[in-house]
Amino acid sequence: MGKTVLVLDDSASVRRLVVATLQGAGYSVVEGEHGAEGLAALDRSAVDAIVTDLNMPVMNGLDFVRAARRRPANRFTPILMLTTETGEAKKQEGRAAGCTGWINKPVSPPTLLQVLARVVP
Amino acid sequence: MTEGSPLDLSRFLPLFFEEAEEHLEVLERGLMAAESGADPRPFIDDCFRAAHSLKGSAGSLGLHVVVGHTHVLETELDAVRGGARPLDLALAGHLLVGVDLLRRVLDSLTAGGDGQVEGAAEWTQGAVSGAASPVEARPEAARGGLRLCLSTHADTFRCGLDPLPLLRDLDMLAGIVRADLAAIPELDQLDPTTCHLTWTLGLAESPPPEMVDELFGFADHLFTVEHLPDVAAAPQAAATPAVSVAPVPAHVAAPAPRPERATLRIATEKVDRLVDLVGELVISQAILGEVLHELGQAASERVQSAFATLERNTREVQERAMGIRMLPVAMAFDRLPRLVRDLGERLGKRMRVVIEGEETELDRSVLEHLTDPLTHLIRNCADHGIEPAADREAAGKPPVGTVLVRAMHQGSTVIIEVSDDGRGLDYARIRTRAVERGILGAEAALSEAETIELLFAPGFSTADTVSDVSGRGVGMDVVRHSIEALGGRVSMSGKLGEGTSVRMTFPLTLAIVEGLCVRVADTTYVVPMAAITSSFRPNPRDLKPVLGRGELVISQGVQMPLVRLSDVLSGPPGVEDPCRGLLVVVQHEADQAALLVDGVIGSTQAVIKNLERNFQRVEGVMGATILGDGRVALVLDVAGVLRLARRRTGSSRVRTSIALGAASCTVQP
Numbered sequence: 001m002g003k004t005v006l007v008l009d010d011s012a013s014v015r016r017l018v019v020a021t022l023q024g025a026g027y028s029v030v031e032g033e034h035g036a037e038g039l040a041a042l043d044r045s046a047v048d049a050i051v052t053d054l055n056m057p058v059m060n061g062l063d064f065v066r067a068a069r070r071r072p073a074n075r076f077t078p079i080l081m082l083t084t085e086t087g088e089a090k091k092q093e094g095r096a097a098g099c100t101g102w103i104n105k106p107v108s109p110p111t112l113l114q115v116l117a118r119v120v121p
Numbered sequence: 122m123t124e125g126s127p128l129d130l131s132r133f134l135p136l137f138f139e140e141a142e143e144h145l146e147v148l149e150r151g152l153m154a155a156e157s158g159a160d161p162r163p164f165i166d167d168c169f170r171a172a173h174s175l176k177g178s179a180g181s182l183g184l185h186v187v188v189g190h191t192h193v194l195e196t197e198l199d200a201v202r203g204g205a206r207p208l209d210l211a212l213a214g215h216l217l218v219g220v221d222l223l224r225r226v227l228d229s230l231t232a233g234g235d236g237q238v239e240g241a242a243e244w245t246q247g248a249v250s251g252a253a254s255p256v257e258a259r260p261e262a263a264r265g266g267l268r269l270c271l272s273t274h275a276d277t278f279r280c281g282l283d284p285l286p287l288l289r290d291l292d293m294l295a296g297i298v299r300a301d302l303a304a305i306p307e308l309d310q311l312d313p314t315t316c317h318l319t320w321t322l323g324l325a326e327s328p329p330p331e332m333v334d335e336l337f338g339f340a341d342h343l344f345t346v347e348h349l350p351d352v353a354a355a356p357q358a359a360a361t362p363a364v365s366v367a368p369v370p371a372h373v374a375a376p377a378p379r380p381e382r383a384t385l386r387i388a389t390e391k392v393d394r395l396v397d398l399v400g401e402l403v404i405s406q407a408i409l410g411e412v413l414h415e416l417g418q419a420a421s422e423r424v425q426s427a428f429a430t431l432e433r434n435t436r437e438v439q440e441r442a443m444g445i446r447m448l449p450v451a452m453a454f455d456r457l458p459r460l461v462r463d464l465g466e467r468l469g470k471r472m473r474v475v476i477e478g479e480e481t482e483l484d485r486s487v488l489e490h491l492t493d494p495l496t497h498l499i500r501n502c503a504d505h506g507i508e509p510a511a512d513r514e515a516a517g518k519p520p521v522g523t524v525l526v527r528a529m530h531q532g533s534t535v536i537i538e539v540s541d542d543g544r545g546l547d548y549a550r551i552r553t554r555a556v557e558r559g560i561l562g563a564e565a566a567l568s569e570a571e572t573i574e575l576l577f578a579p580g581f582s583t584a585d586t587v588s589d590v591s592g593r594g595v596g597m598d599v600v601r602h603s604i605e606a607l608g609g610r611v612s613m614s615g616k617l618g619e620g621t622s623v624r625m626t627f628p629l630t631l632a633i634v635e636g637l638c639v640r641v642a643d644t645t646y647v648v649p650m651a652a653i654t655s656s657f658r659p660n661p662r663d664l665k666p667v668l669g670r671g672e673l674v675i676s677q678g679v680q681m682p683l684v685r686l687s688d689v690l691s692g693p694p695g696v697e698d699p700c701r702g703l704l705v706v707v708q709h710e711a712d713q714a715a716l717l718v719d720g721v722i723g724s725t726q727a728v729i730k731n732l733e734r735n736f737q738r739v740e741g742v743m744g745a746t747i748l749g750d751g752r753v754a755l756v757l758d759v760a761g762v763l764r765l766a767r768r769r770t771g772s773s774r775v776r777t778s779i780a781l782g783a784a785s786c787t788v789q790p
Contacts, residue, residue: 078281078282091341098280099280101282101340102339102341118336
């Protein structure tokens with residue numbers, strides 16, 4: 001049975017790329033444009049992993065991660081951040097928030113799948 | 122862990138260095154034990170833990186230099202611990218070299234340096250001479266290749282990452298050499314969402330950095346991968362210097378909570394401030410006591426009894442506050458075995474150190490300054506006391522010389538004694554040498570005690586002379602000076618061929634002295650009660666002026682010098698005629714003297730304020746105190762006063778005469 005991944009990105013093109021990559025690899029996908037939509041999606045569906053953009057309107061990636069970690073069902077759900085920011089400070093912040101890993105933008109489909117496979121065995 | 126910039130971390134460095142020092146001492150003690158042939162097993166776990174925690178905290182602070190170095194120590198000790206290899210002489214020696222280098226690395230970092238120390242990198246790569254054996258025998262080294270240390274951050278689980286699948290992926294190219302479980306707390310302390318694991322991975326061959334990056338790079342905020350210097354694969358390891366996955370500081374798992382810790386670290390300034398304040402409290406209580414005393418019947422009974430309670434509580438608070446500063450002398454003794462070992466090696470002598478009473482407690486401020494005099498004394502033992510093995514055997518002694526360092530309580534003092542079973546003191550030769558050096562007149566006849574006194578003379582302290590003489594006396598004046606600056610006293614004894622013993626006596630707590638307040642003219646002095654044997658008003662027939670040599674007085678059949686404090690301390694002169702004043706007989710070791718005072722005011726608990734902070738150290742004076750009536754009084758250092766008095770007379774007739782003359786120091790309360 002395929003795993004379900006929540007994908008959040010405010011850029012429709014990136015979202016489409018990610019969604020297509022995941023579906024092509026057999027994952028089921030739910031999606032949203034920002035963190036608030038993500039939280040709403042988590043209320044509706046159980047997910048095995050989350051792939052989210054960092055900078056989004058309404059609720060950004062880190063705020064979303066913090067909120068998600070407060071939900072008992074998602075305390076340990078792997079959350080991968082898509083980002084161009086690789087600074088140490090940002091990573092520390094990400095760790096404190098509860099991010100599982102980082103995928104550099106622009107997204108390379110093979111890398112995305114590879115990393116996802118490591119966190120969702 | 123939410124530390125931001127590296128700047129934040131520097132706040133923790135002083136604490137880290139303090140901890141590191143403790144860990145180094147544990148390591149040293151254990152390795153020394155192994156080297157001396159003792160069963161090292163009881164120490165191995167401690168040593169391993171010390172290396173491990175050192176690495177852990179260094180990692181959290183981003184001190185890579187220390188991490189790399191301690192990792193080697195840790196790995197070797199772990200192999201020993203697991204029984205994979207014995208802690209033999211060669212390995213212990215090799216590791217001791219490592220500990221030394223590590224200490225220098227830490228010293229460099231403490232001083233604000235970069236921790237780059239000559240030889241340290243070579244040591245971690247096994248290039249130091251004598252390092253060959255420790256590594257060859259290591260089982261995982263046989264696999265060859267590189268080793269990685271994979272540390273996980275404490276937040277790993279909370280960030281939703283399960284490291285196990287990664288390890289499974291790694292299994293293709295690596296075997297787990299060791300999972301480090303030391304950081305895992307007891308079950309009742311365990312937070313299952315906190316990750317405590319670190320692995321050492323053995324790799325068949327050096328993986329390309331991209332591969333490591335591919336495996337761990339996506340979560341480099343949670344993983345730290347270090348390439349460990351592998352001594353067995355030296356050429357390879359040297360060719361690939363430590364590469365980190367990403368240029369981030371090491372995030373070794375946060376040090377686990379230590380539930381067994383029953384102590385609290387407090388900044389010394391805080392304790393000192395507290396002790397100071399308690400001193401003030403004692404003084405204000407004494408002032409209040411004085412007021413009540415003056416009021417007499419006017420003060421109600423209730424006030425009197427409330428005051429009695431206050432007095433009792435104050436005393437208790439005072440004792441407790443003093444107790445905070447007391448530390449076991451082990452702190453100062455811990456390095457001695459190492460020192461003796463190194464000295465023995467350097468001098469080619471066989472010697473061992475025996476330590477007794479290391480649990481004896483002493484004021485911290487004394488302990489801190491005890492290292493130098495102790496080192497000095499031990500060096501004397503090694504240099505001059507202990508004979509070469511052949512000489513010892515010829516003299517019917519065991520070939521290995523013993524240096525005995527012991528601490529003990531005696532009354533209200535703590536005694537620290539350093540003795541050896543070496544050559545002892547050759548009194549005749551000391552005298553000859555003193556005459557040659559012009560310290561002593563050729564005709565002088567000295568007792569043994571007086572001869573020993575010569576060894577403390579500043580002119581007697583050049584090494585070349587002394588090593589010829591009896592093997593004693595290198596810088597003994599320096600030792601005496603530093604011990605007396607701490608409020609202690611030094612004495613020495615020894616017999617030719619039977620060894621020498623140096624005894625240092627310290628008051629239990631420096632800050633408080635039970636004393637007798639005496640008056641000379643309008644000046645008040647406090648004479649420490651412990652030094653007083655009696656006091657009396659002399660009859661004219663008890664007094665014996667000795668022309669040009671001062672005055673003598675006979676007390677209970679014993680003849681002793683009469684000392685006028687105004688002469689030795691330059692205070693205002695008091696009564697001229699001893700029969701109209703009072704004599705307080707004081708004793709220090711074998712020396713006795715009668716101090717002439719105008720009268721006795723009463724006993725006091727003197728809280729000593731150090732004069733040196735504001736003034737120079739004054740011989741004969743221990744410090745100043747504030748009396749109940751708010752006036753300042755000098756607290757006498759009896760040993761110093763006796764010595765000052767003796768000095769007026771020249772060194773020869775030490776205990777039979779006292780000269781009158783201008784005093785050399787000026788002290789005004």
